[in-house]
Amino acid sequence: MKKGSAVYDNIRLMLPGPTPVPPSVLQAQALPMINHRGKEFSQLLSEAVEGVKWVYQTKGDVLLLTSSGTGGLESAIVNVLSPGDPVLALVTGEFGERFAKIAETFGASVDRLKSETGKAIETDEVKKQLTQKKYKALLITHNETSTAVMNPIEEIAKAAKERGILVLVDGITSVGVVDLPVDEWGLDIVVSGSQKGFMMPPGLAFVSVSPDAWKAHQEAKMPRFYWDYSRFLLFADKGQTPWTPAISTVYALHRAVELLREEGLENIFARHELLTKMVRAGVRAMGLKLLVEEDRIASRAVTAVFPPDGISPHQLRAKVQEKFGIVLAGGQGGLKDSIFRIGHIGNYRPADILIALAALEVVLREMGYEAHGGVEAAQNLMSPVPA
Ligand SMILES: Cc1ncc(COP(=O)(O)O)c(C=O)c1O
Numbered sequence: 001m002k003k004g005s006a007v008y009d010n011i012r013l014m015l016p017g018p019t020p021v022p023p024s025v026l027q028a029q030a031l032p033m034i035n036h037r038g039k040e041f042s043q044l045l046s047e048a049v050e051g052v053k054w055v056y057q058t059k060g061d062v063l064l065l066t067s068s069g070t071g072g073l074e075s076a077i078v079n080v081l082s083p084g085d086p087v088l089a090l091v092t093g094e095f096g097e098r099f100a101k102i103a104e105t106f107g108a109s110v111d112r113l114k115s116e117t118g119k120a121i122e123t124d125e126v127k128k129q130l131t132q133k134k135y136k137a138l139l140i141t142h143n144e145t146s147t148a149v150m151n152p153i154e155e156i157a158k159a160a161k162e163r164g165i166l167v168l169v170d171g172i173t174s175v176g177v178v179d180l181p182v183d184e185w186g187l188d189i190v191v192s193g194s195q196k197g198f199m200m201p202p203g204l205a206f207v208s209v210s211p212d213a214w215k216a217h218q219e220a221k222m223p224r225f226y227w228d229y230s231r232f233l234l235f236a237d238k239g240q241t242p243w244t245p246a247i248s249t250v251y252a253l254h255r256a257v258e259l260l261r262e263e264g265l266e267n268i269f270a271r272h273e274l275l276t277k278m279v280r281a282g283v284r285a286m287g288l289k290l291l292v293e294e295d296r297i298a299s300r301a302v303t304a305v306f307p308p309d310g311i312s313p314h315q316l317r318a319k320v321q322e323k324f325g326i327v328l329a330g331g332q333g334g335l336k337d338s339i340f341r342i343g344h345i346g347n348y349r350p351a352d353i354l355i356a357l358a359a360l361e362v363v364l365r366e367m368g369y370e371a372h373g374g375v376e377a378a379q380n381l382m383s384p385v386p387a
Contacts, residue, residue, distance in 0.1 A: 010325040016145045016173055016302035018195040018202055021252070021345035025200055028255040029248040036247060042239025044254055049236070051257025053199075055265070056190060056208050057181040063232040064253075065205045066246045069172040069193030069314045072205030074102050076168045076189040080280035082221035083107030083369050085136040088129060088165075090121045090156070093146035094332045099139045101172055106222045111135075117335070118147055118304075120297040123155040130163055136216075137166040137188075142174035146332040148292050148304035148341060150178065154185050166205050166216055172196055173301040175206070176260065177272045177345055188213040194249060194302070197230040197268075199254045199347040203249040275344040275353055278378035279303045282341075282357040285377035286364065291339055301345035302329070306338060308369040311342040316363060324359040350382055 008217075013020055034040045045064065055064045065072055077099075081087065087108045089100035092115045104110050113129050115121045120142075138160040142153050157167045171190040174180055176197025182190050188210040195202035209217075209229060217229055231242040260268060276298055280290060283305050291304035307313050317328045317340050328343040342356060357374040362369035 004009060006161055012324070012352070012355070014195070014326055014343050014352070015329045016341065016343035016345055017193070019199055020174060020348070022199055022256075022259060022347050025252045025255045025259070028251040029201070031248070031251050032246055036073050036354055037240060039239075041247065041250075043184070044250060045241070045245070046239045048250055048254040048257060049262065050115060051253070052206050053208075055176045055257070056206070057265075058067045058183045058208050058271050060210045060211065061214075061233065061235060061236070062133055063143055063207050064126065064241060064245065064250070065232075065241065065243070066203065066249075067205040067229070068202055069170075069191060069196075069205050070098065070102075071227070072169055072172070072191035072193065072207050073099050073208060075205075075224075075229070076191055077108070078101050078106055078220070078222040078224040079209075080166055080168070080189065080216040080220050081106070081108050081137060081221070086111070086133055087137045087139060088113060088124065088133075088152065089139040090141070091115070092119075092121060092141060092144035092151060093117070094142055094148055095172070096141040099141060101167075103139060104238050108137075108287065114143065115149070117137050117294070118149065118291040120151045121148050122259065123152055123159060126156050127158045127159050130159060130165070135163075135165050136161075137168055138171070139168050141170040141181065143171045143172075143177070143299045143301050145299070145302055146290060146335065148268065148299040148302045150174070150297050150299045152297070152369050153180070153187075157187055166212060169277075170220075173299070173345055176268060178300045179269055182208050182210075186210070189214075194253065194256075199251065199257050199259065200252045201249060203246045203251060210241060211382070241317075269300075271349075272344065273346055273352065274381065276300045276303065278350060278353045278381050279344060279364045281381055282353070282374035282378040283360075285373040286357075286361060286371040288371075291335070301343065303342045303344070304331070304335070304339045305342065307340060310368060311364070311367050313338065316340060316367065319363045319367065320359055323363060324355075326356055328356075
């Protein structure tokens with residue numbers, strides 16, 4: 001794409017990250033560099049992290065890493081586990097598998113409990129598996145972005161904590177999207193990333209660390225240096241990070257949490273719920289099939305959709321982008337050639353969904369599929385029309 005091309009100004013991302021960034025958050029990044037060992041940065045970081053704690057609903061520690069979400073996942077593994085530790089990984093898709101692989105890479109002994117594609121992990125299955133072995137930790141992806149499934153994390157975490165098992169959560173597409181009270185649910189480490197519910201550019205990961213996780217950290221022997229939480233804690237007390245942080249992105253975070261606070265957690269969760277319902281009602285009305293049929297376990301961050309028979313998801317996405325500038329996500333792994341995904345995590349409003357559904361209808365019709373009624377079905381959720 002040519003630099004300065006109008007295409008940049010006309011892109012509408014509908015991805016599950018990166019997602020659109022509010023103008024004031026973008027502007028915040030343009031501020032001058034400051035000394036990351038100085039008092040201005042210390043105040044900036046402390047206020048920003050307070051905001052992240054508020055989103056996490058925790059009074060415990062939250063550490064800020066200059067990293068994408070995957071670095072946050074790796075940090076969780078290497079800080080509380082030792083080589084050979086038995087770990088149960090709940091795998092609902094590509095990201096659950098990634099979490100499991102990271103643990104294996106560092107020498108954990110990983111058992112996988114997998115769900116059928118498009119289905120959530122069943123709590124009873126987890127309970128059964130937990131009786132088989134004394135696991136040290138359970139790895140769970142709250143919102144599995146590749147399949148658009150939301151796992152019942154509260155019940156599963158409870159079952160694990162009752163048995164003294166650490167609960168490590170990939171909350172990368174659920175923090176700031178759906179209710180995830182970290183302290184109340186006893187979650188030991190919850191990882192999230194800036195380019196998702198936080199409505200920011202990529203570049204930062206956040207990790208909450210519970211008292212049990214700190215205890216495990218004292219004994220954990222996996223190799224670590226850059227991610228060592230002890231170093232982060234030491235520096236956090238001074239309002240610093242151990243290594244040079246992405247200062248511009250911390251400015252963005254500071255502004256983003258102001259916006260999130262203004263909206264309020266309840267409203268943020270309700271908005272994501274509405275957007276999810278609108279997308280699901282819209283594509284269903286067009287006669288398209290959802291990968292996750294059950295509303296109860298539908299991700300509030302992204303929706304996975306099968307195109308009509310005979311229409312390639314790749315061509316469909318390409319045409320939607322060409323004609324409307326709307327960027328939809330493709331499938332991942334084994335779902336690459338069969339689904340497309342509509343992201344609705346972060347700074348999205350109902351109007352964005354109406355536009356995306358309208359664009360989808362136009363393009364599907366051009367491709368020979370009579371798509372109708374999607375926009376109307378979504379509109380009706382906003383102001384129900386009396387029967
Ligand atoms: C659930 C989940 N886990 C992990 C990741 C990886 O995050 P990152 O690409 O920021 O490393 C993603 C990214 O989409 C995700 O959705």
